Amino acid sequence: MWWLKQQGASVRPELVARKIADYRIDGYPALLDSLLERAPSIIAGRAFQDEMKRFVQLMPS
Numbered sequence: 001m002w003w004l005k006q007q008g009a010s011v012r013p014e015l016v017a018r019k020i021a022d023y024r025i026d027g028y029p030a031l032l033d034s035l036l037e038r039a040p041s042i043i044a045g046r047a048f049q050d051e052m053k054r055f056v057q058l059m060p061s
Contacts, residue, residue: 020028042048 025031
């Protein structure tokens with residue numbers, strides 16, 4: 001996502017709304033709220049950290 005942002009990409013809400021409709025995702029606002037609540041603990045979790053280490057090389061301090 002960071003790379004996309006660096007390239008000047010932006011979210012087009014109308015396309016997101018169409019994709020939600022295409023996939024017939026019921027209760028999307030509640031699902032999004034739930035994910036936003038859980039995201040910090042997911043990101044802080046060991047499983048997520050271990051998986052990200054495979055893709056992101058940390059810079060030496």
